[in-house]
Amino acid sequence: MISDVLRQLKKDFLVEFRSRAAVNTALAFAGIITLSISLAAGGTPFSTLVQAVFLWIILFFSAMNGLLHIFTREEEEQTSLFLSLNVPAEAVYLAKLVFNIAFFLVIEMVTCPLFIFFLQVTVKDIILFVMTVLSGGLALASAVTMLAAMTARAGGKGSLFTVISFPVVLPVIWVSIGATVESLQGSSGDAWNSVVFLLAFSGAVTAISFLLFRYVWYDE
């Protein structure tokens, strides 16, 4: 199983590195939207709640297209059958999940500094902020990987993906925004519970998705 996951991960990273289809689009979107908000605000200071909402909206919409792309590319290029015959379904899921987590991490590493710089954000509790962004990203990537597979297998595109993702990712974004506000204000209070919730959410969703993935992946 591990060798199958590594074999597929290597393939996915090579394909993405050579085409750069998903990451370039996501980074361009993140940069443009952050800059647009900054220019539109014209130096007006936002409340910490508005700043946190902006951060998660930028992260969510920047990443959505790329997170879906990992599965839709297999369908569009007619390689999903080739993949199905050569790699067990569980290994496909784990490799796509790891890829999506790494992808979201790259988006966060680029978006967060831009967000802090252009929106003149002051982070009072850096450790909590970093942990919130990482655990929120992990939860989002975990939740949408299975949904991306379902959307791609149904022949759906981005619009369907965003619609069916919304109810699943709403609690993640809600909790992440709350914890981000606390990290910006420096009043950590219950925010660490939010980080624990996000990590637990990721674990639960990953476990369920791992067990159910073959029913989505294979044509029943």
Place this chain on the structure above:
Amino acid sequence: MPVIIEGTNIAKKFNRKTLFRDISFSLSAGQSLAITGRNGSGKSTLLRIVAGITSPSSGSMTYALNGAALERYNFFSHIGFISPVMNVYEELTGLENLRFVGGKKDDDAHLAILDRFELRGHENKAVRLYSSGMKQRLKLACCFLNDPPVLLLDEPGMNLDRKGRDIIYSYLDSVRENRIIIIATNENEEAALCRGRIDFDQ
């Protein structure tokens, strides 16, 4: 490696239209079957059902290896499958695609099969730069790489020149005694490689 495939009363419907029904067969190592018929008659669909990729609307497929029954998904690692609607990764090179299929096999095995399909010299070129015939040869190389006991070939000669077809035919001749071979085709030349036949036109 004794392998047995059995199909019992296989039928496939799309919406209310019956594509085919009551297809039964039993194949063991050394036997071969051609599936022929007009376009849209269900040749490729039947081949996908035999491979376990698609479920039949009714009837059942059973697979056995060394006397033990196998679940259809566990059977995937024992088949070599090729189809016009299945592509290899175009961003990868020919050699990288073979490494993906071959797993722990060393590069000597990959280069040997590339040699057999006359793709040596192109192994480090991205597949998107291959001609359609070269892509078909690479798909066949991927299909045959792991010496699977069951070969399910949907129009294997598509886009191939005479030499490419001769390579497949000589390969199939060399392995037919201990493999199950099923070919879905419109070409009489390919159908003649098999001893049994399901003809959807009759």
